[in-house]
Amino acid sequence: MDVTASSSKNGESARDRISRQSLHGEILTRLRTMIVEGDLDPGMRINEVQICEQFGVSRTPLREALRSLASEGLVELVPSRGAVVREFTAKEVRDTIVLIRTLEQFATVNACDLASDADIGEIRALHDAMEKAYEAGDRRHYYGLNQDIHTRLVALADNAALSQVHATLQARMKRFRYAGHAGPENWARAMAEHEEMIEALEARDPDRLSSVIGQHLTAAWERVADLFAETEDGAKETH
Amino acid sequence: MDVTASSSKNGESARDRISRQSLHGEILTRLRTMIVEGDLDPGMRINEVQICEQFGVSRTPLREALRSLASEGLVELVPSRGAVVREFTAKEVRDTIVLIRTLEQFATVNACDLASDADIGEIRALHDAMEKAYEAGDRRHYYGLNQDIHTRLVALADNAALSQVHATLQARMKRFRYAGHAGPENWARAMAEHEEMIEALEARDPDRLSSVIGQHLTAAWERVADLFAETEDGAKETH
DNA sequence: GTTTTGAATTTTGTATACAGAATATTGATC
DNA sequence: GATCAATATTCTGTATACAAAATTCAAAAC
Structure with a gap:
């Protein structure tokens, strides 16, 4: 930001x-x-x-x-x-992620239209760096780049109000989504989804990009939902 | 609010x-x-x-x-x-209205699903009151009810983050949209669009509702765009 | 032993004070 | 008469002070 x-x-x-x-x-x-x-x-x-x-x-x-x-x-x-x-209930987190999904899908339409090759190249560079961080097991660095990519993607739509709202919502969810890449298999899946995202962007295919983002963020919620379930169990445990 | x-x-x-x-x-x-x-x-x-x-x-x-x-x-x-x-450029206003349109269209999906008959009845009541205000030429009252209807419609989606973002954006645009109902024919058209909106909601037809809202807010931007053009001319005039 | 009540303490909400930056004004120079 | 410089004033940014509300803790009543 x-x-x-x-x-x-x-x-x-x-x-x-x-x-x-x-x-x-x-x-x-x-x-x-x-x-x-x-x-x-x-x-x-x-x-x-x-x-x-x-x-x-x-x-x-x-x-x-x-x-x-x-x-x-x-x-x-x-x-x-x-x-x-602020504390967030599971529903609030879910609703917010669904909203973020909607915003990113909205962004894809203009993004594929307006993005220059240079813009896309920069995002690809971020993606490759993220992949390196993934392979190195550097979660913090990985996650920072992950957020950057989403932010840049939205920025391509060239809508300041959209970018601002997206950034605010993304900040609210940062804590959860970080935790949402916990297990190795979750992390691997998220990485694979991102690979598809970048390909769809390079193909400038808004429908495909929108679809991939939809899957990516729906899956993101599922990962976080597991986290909420665990947390509840954990809370009971400590009683 | x-x-x-x-x-x-x-x-x-x-x-x-x-x-x-x-x-x-x-x-x-x-x-x-x-x-x-x-x-x-x-x-x-x-x-x-x-x-x-x-x-x-x-x-x-x-x-x-x-x-x-x-x-x-x-x-x-x-x-x-x-x-x-804060001053808004024409582009910022357009981008914001387009974003509001997206949010309201997103809301329709869950709204048609979740809304009780009572919920819809309340919105219909607001709509009828708005029509009375329209016939009475009470623009201020009309416009207050207009905003209420949009707010309530979004609220039906039962997504607090969505409602909050929508309210913030709507507040930013309030000044413009008020002015956007300036001429009698603009006002009449806006009123007609609202009539269609309420019917689509009563039919619980999310696709139709989404489509009507799309038209309504696209038209809203066009009305405001005229305003911006006029303002520019006016600015030149005063030199 | 538990609950309640009341003072002591902490913490927030608002007002005021003061320093530094920005703006306005005045006077001088060209 | 216009432009620039120096001073005076205004306004913002931050710190501090004080009052009211909330919290804590302890003692008393049950």
């Missing part, structure tokens, strides 16, 4: 100047990452002063960031009780 | 207690309305102290509300220059 980083080697200060967000923006990015990557557990109350000390800032910009996160659907604001890391 | 108001006559204080949001929430609602209804012109800088005095609050909750509005895409935050009422 952050596209400010450039590849310039020197000019450190100049680049910093440009990318230097307001404190509020900086906190927003960091908190979002913490929630989305699972550093903060769902249902956990966010203690403002604690986070403030951790970040070395005052409560004002932190609270502003929390409001933004609430609008993004990553935290819930309970009156007089502050911010709570 | 605000569903807290009830129709109780007495018990004023109790109801107020319940619906009493935080200042931040109150300001957010009021500012959103002001932007969405066109009281604040796009491109206009929002002077914090001025709004604070107008609302009788301090800058802290106002700034929190502005952050939320930025996440909703209604204002833009320019570093060191504060909040600006």
Whole structure:
């Protein structure tokens, strides 16, 4: 989501100047990452002063960031009780993934039409890098590239509102989908689906691409659904 | 979007207690309305102290509300220059309406499946009320009911993420779509399209409903596109 | 032993204060 | 008269202060 980083080697200060967000923006990015990557557990109350000390800032910009996160659907604001890391029910996760599926399928129509060969080449490069990460067993790197590919695919549709909504929903689901590639066979299947995706894109076949994405995200939900079932069992276990 | 108001006559204080949001929430609602209804012109800088005095609050909750509005895409935050009422290009409006169309068409599938007769009856009642408003020439009332109908239709799909995204996008477009019913013939056409929509819903025919919604929102864009063309001419005129 | 009540503590919600950046204004120079 | 520079003012960004609500903890009542 952050596209400010450039590849310039020197000019450190100049680049910093440009990318230097307001404190509020900086906190927003960091908190979002913490929630989305699972550093903060769902249902956990966010203690403002604690986070403030951790970040070395005052409560004002932190609270502003929390409001933004609430609008993004990553935290819930309970009156007089502050911010709570949002919990998602299985249904909410399913509904959100289905919505993401719809958005990506919508994107395919324009994407196949508008994408330049260079655009597709870049996505193919990401895909090949992802395959390498897969073979190396580097899940974190794999998953980062995986999200990038979906984001880039949607970006090809050249619809800013679509991209923004997609990014927000994808952030909400990041935690789950990461866990959704848990078992080796799940991971292998997801990889195979991606291979098909990239081929359909290279063929500029929107119907096929849409169909593959449909399968990919339906399967994604199934993988996550297993996870929810397991979690419930686990919860019972700990009683 | 605000569903807290009830129709109780007495018990004023109790109801107020319940619906009493935080200042931040109150300001957010009021500012959103002001932007969405066109009281604040796009491109206009929002002077914090001025709004604070107008609302009788301090800058802290106002700034929190502005952050939320930025996440909703209604204002833009320019570093060191504060909040600006967001301007939309013709392309952004078109892309957003097309996205809304996609979301509503997606909703129809589950809506026709899940909706109870009572649900559909309620929407029919809204539609009839809207027709009365149309015949009475009450554009504001008509338009409020119009939005309600679309919101309720999407709600029938029983997908919270979908409803939230749809509401956000609809809010962004409210100003334009209101203006989009300008001429009598535009208004009549929009009304006719809605009549077809409600019939397709009552027939629980998702394909027909989807098709009608597609036409309705494509036409909506065309009406708004005319508006953009006019505005451009008008801008030239005033030079 | 459990429940309840009430003070002590923590935490949130809002207002205010202050520093730095942006904008407006005034005066000087060409 | 126009343009530029320097100062004054305004406005934003952040920190801090204070009040009210919630939570905790302990003691008392059952």
